[in-house]
Amino acid sequence: xxxxxxxxxxxxxxxxxxxxxxxxxxxxxxxxxxxxxxxxxxxxxxxxxxxxxxxxxxxxxxxxxxxxxxxxxxxxxxxxxxxxxxxxxxxxxxxxxxxxxxxxxxxxxx
Numbered sequence: 001x002x003x004x005x006x007x008x009x010x011x012x013x014x015x016x017x018x019x020x021x022x023x024x025x026x027x028x029x030x031x032x033x034x035x036x037x038x039x040x041x042x043x044x045x046x047x048x049x050x051x052x053x054x055x056x057x058x059x060x061x062x063x064x065x066x067x068x069x070x071x072x073x074x075x076x077x078x079x080x081x082x083x084x085x086x087x088x089x090x091x092x093x094x095x096x097x098x099x100x101x102x103x104x105x106x107x108x109x110x
Contacts (some may be wrong), residue, residue, distance in 0.1 A: 006084060007083055015058075019054070020044070034048045058091075061078050066082075
């Protein structure tokens with residue numbers, strides 16, 4: 001069995017797919033056309049951009065913990081760490097890849 005996600009890398013795929021589905025749903029509901037998402041390229045670009053921003057935030061976000069009612073700085077960790085990967089690519093590179101996929105989906109015609 002080939003493992004494509006290591007650590008929490010599967011979250012990247014879930015985020016990207018979720019934004020694509022959300023973009024399809026919102027454009028279909030707003031424009032009252034079930035084929036709008038398939039006929040226009042900007043919804044895919046915006047979904048990839050939102051996914052890239054979310055993944056970037058998840059790789060850079062740090063959590064402060066409060067212990068025993070007093071603020072004591074502790075080790076800070078991001079949600080997606082460098083060792084987490086999807087398709088053998090580290091999580092820190094996925095925001096750029098998602099942006100590139102969005103730009104490619106906008107300019108490449110089917």
